[in-house]
Amino acid sequence: MSLRIxxxxxxxxxxxxxxxxxxxxxxxxxxxxxxxxxxxxxxVEQALQIKEANDDAEITVLTVGPEDANDxxxxxxxxxxxxxxxxxxxxxxGTDAVGTSLVLAKAIxxxxxxxxxxxxxxxxGTMGVLPAMLAERLGVxxxxxxxxxxVEDGTVKGRRDGDVATEQLEASLPAVVSVTDQSGEARYPxxxxxxxxxxxxxxxxxxxxxxxxxDEVGLExxxxxxxxxTERPARTAGTIVKDEGEGAKQxxxxxAGQKFI
Amino acid sequence: xxxxLVYVDHVDGAVRKPTLELLTLARRIGDPVAVSLGNGAADTxxxxxxxxxxxxxxxxxxxxxxxxxxxxxxxxxxxxxxxSPAAVLLPSSAEGKEIxxxxxxxxxxxxxxxxxxxxxxxxxxxxxxxxxxxxxTTKSRVSKGTPVITVKPNSAAPEAAPAAGTVEAxxxxxxxxxxxxxxxxRTPRESTGRPDLTEAAIVVSGGRGVNGAENFPVIEALADSxxxxxxxxxxxxxxxxxxxxxxxxxxxxSVSPQLYIAAGISGAIQHRAGMQTSKTxxxxxxxxxxxxxxxVDYGVVGDLFDVxxxxxxxxxxxxx
Ligand SMILES: Cc1cc2nc3c(=O)[nH]c(=O)nc-3n(C[C@H](O)[C@H](O)[C@@H](O)COP(=O)(O)OP(=O)(O)OC[C@H]3O[C@@H](n4cnc5c(N)ncnc54)[C@H](O)[C@@H]3O)c2cc1C
Ligand SMILES: Cc1cc2nc3c(=O)[nH]c(=O)nc-3n(C[C@H](O)[C@H](O)[C@H](O)COP(=O)(O)OP(=O)(O)OC[C@H]3O[C@@H](n4cnc5c(N)ncnc54)[C@H](O)[C@@H]3O)c2cc1C
Numbered sequence: 119m120s121l122r123i124x125x126x127x128x129x130x131x132x133x134x135x136x137x138x139x140x141x142x143x144x145x146x147x148x149x150x151x152x153x154x155x156x157x158x159x160x161x162v163e164q165a166l167q168i169k170e171a172n173d174d175a176e177i178t179v180l181t182v183g184p185e186d187a188n189d190x191x192x193x194x195x196x197x198x199x200x201x202x203x204x205x206x207x208x209x210x211x212g213t214d215a216v217g218t219s220l221v222l223a224k225a226i227x228x229x230x231x232x233x234x235x236x237x238x239x240x241x242x243g244t245m246g247v248l249p250a251m252l253a254e255r256l257g258v259x260x261x262x263x264x265x266x267x268x269v270e271d272g273t274v275k276g277r278r279d280g281d282v283a284t285e286q287l288e289a290s291l292p293a294v295v296s297v298t299d300q301s302g303e304a305r306y307p308x309x310x311x312x313x314x315x316x317x318x319x320x321x322x323x324x325x326x327x328x329x330x331x332x333d334e335v336g337l338e339x340x341x342x343x344x345x346x347x348t349e350r351p352a353r354t355a356g357t358i359v360k361d362e363g364e365g366a367k368q369x370x371x372x373x374a375g376q377k378f379i
Numbered sequence: 380x381x382x383x384l385v386y387v388d389h390v391d392g393a394v395r396k397p398t399l400e401l402l403t404l405a406r407r408i409g410d411p412v413a414v415s416l417g418n419g420a421a422d423t424x425x426x427x428x429x430x431x432x433x434x435x436x437x438x439x440x441x442x443x444x445x446x447x448x449x450x451x452x453x454x455x456x457x458x459x460x461x462x463s464p465a466a467v468l469l470p471s472s473a474e475g476k477e478i479x480x481x482x483x484x485x486x487x488x489x490x491x492x493x494x495x496x497x498x499x500x501x502x503x504x505x506x507x508x509x510x511x512x513x514x515x516t517t518k519s520r521v522s523k524g525t526p527v528i529t530v531k532p533n534s535a536a537p538e539a540a541p542a543a544g545t546v547e548a549x550x551x552x553x554x555x556x557x558x559x560x561x562x563x564x565r566t567p568r569e570s571t572g573r574p575d576l577t578e579a580a581i582v583v584s585g586g587r588g589v590n591g592a593e594n595f596p597v598i599e600a601l602a603d604s605x606x607x608x609x610x611x612x613x614x615x616x617x618x619x620x621x622x623x624x625x626x627x628x629x630x631x632x633s634v635s636p637q638l639y640i641a642a643g644i645s646g647a648i649q650h651r652a653g654m655q656t657s658k659t660x661x662x663x664x665x666x667x668x669x670x671x672x673x674x675v676d677y678g679v680v681g682d683l684f685d686v687x688x689x690x691x692x693x694x695x696x697x698x699x
Contacts, residue, residue, distance in 0.1 A: 133511075133512065133629075133648050133649065133652075134648055137511045137514065137515075139515065139517075143517075157630065214489060215480070215489075215490060216483060216484060216488075216489055216490065219484060238630065239629075239630075241629070242511070244493070244510075244629065244652075245476070245480075245490075245492045245493070246473070246476050246477075246492070247476055247477070247479070247480035247483075247490060247492060248480075249477075250448065250476075250477040250478075250480040250481050251480045251481065251483075251484050253449075253481070254452075254480070254481040254484045254485065255484060257556055258559065259447075259449075259559025259560040260447065260448060260449070260477070260559075260560060261447070261560050262447075262448075262477065263473055265623075278447075279623060279624065280473065280474070281472060281473070281568070281624070282390060282567060282568055283565045283566055283567045283568055284565070284566045284568070285447070285562050285564065285565050285566075286562070286563045286564040286565075287447060287560055287561065287562060287563065288560070288561045288563050289559050289560045289561065290559070293559070293560075298630065299613075299630045300623055340489070340522065340523075341483075341488060341489025341490070341521060341522060341523040341524060342489040342490070342491055342519055342520070342521050342522060343519060343520055343521075343522040344517050344518070344519045345505070345518045345519060345520065346517060346518040347510075347515050347516070347517045347518075348515065348516050348517075349514065349515055350509075350513060350514055350515060350516055353673070353674055353676075356660075356672075356674075356675040356676040356677055356678060357676070357677050357678070358667070358672055358675070358677075358678040358679075358680065359677075359678070359679055359680070360667070360679075360680045360681065361679050361680060361681025361682070361685060361686055365663075365679040365680075365681045365685070365686045365689075366679075366685070366686050366687075366689030366690040366692075366693055367689075367693060368679070369661065369663075369677060369679050369686070369690055369693075370690055370693035370694060370697065372661075372676075372677045373638075373661075373694075374697060376638070376659060378581065378605065378637070378638050378659075379605070379693075379694050379697050379698060
């Protein structure tokens with residue numbers, strides 16, 4: 119039985135860089151280098167492991183993003199994914215979560231799928247809502263925030279470590295899965311993998327190909343509006359003392375002054 | 380006045396503090412109508428009424444426990460249709476965000492997550508968010524549909540405001556399509572007796588500098604002397620020294636206590652993303668160049684194994 123896996127990966131500004139907003143209050147992408155969201159590497163890794171455990175599986179990586187987002191696809195291909203789909207359209211600039219879920223869902227349906235694998239959250243928007251939105255739109259089970267996942271005979275099983283309990287979950291395919299950074303370290307691309315990735319096919323899609331009207335996405339079509347973004351003022355320099363035997367006493371003094379003790 | 384739906388987070392009828400904060404914020408934009416689901420749903424009514432709920436809609440069905448998330452979305456949608464609210468508020472827990480996300484898609488609305496403040500605006504509620512690891516503060520609103528907004532814990536002080544809190548049973552039909560993800564086993568988390576990490580007024584966290592599971596009691600002792608919750612960096616969690624549920628940061632819990640004490644933590648951007656909105660920040664680290672010192676109100680450059688136990692003794696002595 120064939121198993122078609124689609125992994126959703128996001129191209130994000132490097133979190134260790136100085137991230138800024140552009141004048142239209144969208145993310146300034148010219149300012150900082152972009153990369154494959156580190157949390158989506160875990161999704162790629164789990165997809166690869168599922169493929170290794172299942173005969174006749176194929177992994178497509180899907181991204182919605184600007185031209186450079188192709189880098190994120192290449193990285194996933196060099197890790198071992200089989201092919202890519204890149205939805206790129208000028209009208210997508212400024213699309214919010216609800217809009218992104220619409221584009222991803224249509225692209226997933228067009229590609230064909232048995233299993234969708236996502237990261238737990240992007241490292242820029244960090245909303246952690248896309249996987250649930252995709253399950254809702256596709257009308258399939260959501261098996262999300264898994265720290266352990268496996269697929270066998272058309273069933274996906276996983277462990278979700280929640281606030282109040284740990285749950286063992288199970289659903290029939292097709293389904294949408296998201297995995298946490300507890301699911302297992304992502305592999306590094308090998309030299310062979312990097313060379314092979316160059317020859318793997320990447321399909322480019324525009325909004326027209328997905329029957330989406332421009333006014334359903336983009337900044338104008340967004341369901342949410344950012345009205346103001348201000349850089350947080352730098353914290354005023356705190357007091358720093360060197361412990362020469364009195365450190366704990368001095369700190370206790372400070373905490374008492376602040377009424378914590 | 381317009382009604383505002385508030386999704387209730389409770390454990391067997393005991394309402395968790397973030398929900399009381401939600402009710403407080405909800406009163407700024409309308410009359411709170413609480414939606415309480417699952418085992419013990421009706422037992423939440425008194426606490427909710429005391430904090431301003433004019434009505435409490437309750438429902439319990441085995442499906443809420445037997446399947447993941449989707450049945451609760453069906454219930455919240457039923458409440459939405461019964462009330463036609465001006466906004467829907469949920470706690471920014473993993474489950475709150477997923478329920479909110481699916482509801483937003485169903486009702487054709489925008490969603491804002493992780494709000495840290497909420498106020499009424501001319502064109503609907505305006506939410507404040509702290510983004511890019513808290514380096515920016517944004518103000519946003521939902522421009523299409525009924526605003527769905529999830530709010531982070533510790534965003535407002537819960538205020539008592541007694542209201543009617545009339546309990547009404549909510550009629551819910553769980554769709555077959557919502558029974559896709561079976562919960563085949565559930566192991567409740569053991570209580571440590573310490574305050575909940577996201578709700579605690581004080582958090583004491585340990586990192587790689589703690590150097591072993593056997594040393595975490597040093598951190599716990601300080602936490603207990605202050606009545607604090609215990610946190611950990613991902614390095615400490617990945618090494619297996621402390622449970623993942625205690626991880627603070629981007630992929631762990633996001634905390635916003637009155638006081639955050641970081642011991643043996645360098646202050647990587649992903650850790651800062653989860654604690655930078657703390658009111659007062661204290662660090663103990665032997666490396667004076669550690670980036671965490673850029674954030675602190677008070678820092679001690681020193682060995683945590685000297686400073687932390689001595690501080691614990693000081694706290695105990697002062698508290699008598
Ligand atoms: C600072 C900031 C604040 C924002 N605030 C809001 C807001 O309040 N409301 C709102 O509606 N939008 C907001 N957005 C926009 C929103 O983040 C993105 O439009 C959207 O991609 C969805 O959210 P996310 O990136 O947080 O994804 P998450 O839901 O965190 O992502 C989870 C997973 O979904 C998949 N995924 C997400 N995006 C893509 C993509 N483009 N291509 C492929 N796979 C993807 C990945 O597998 C990812 O791991 C904000 C963006 C930023 C940068
Ligand atoms: C996608 C992604 C998500 C992540 N999410 C998180 C997250 O949620 N939370 C998180 O914390 N990290 C997260 N990380 C990891 C993060 O980048 C750092 O690796 C991590 O925070 C480092 O933990 P640490 O500060 O304990 O360790 P280190 O950076 O190794 O720092 C240890 C510190 O302890 C000090 N020290 C050592 N011995 C002593 C002593 N005896 N006394 C006093 N000080 C001492 C050292 O000087 C040093 O500053 C994430 C990373 C990625 C890529």
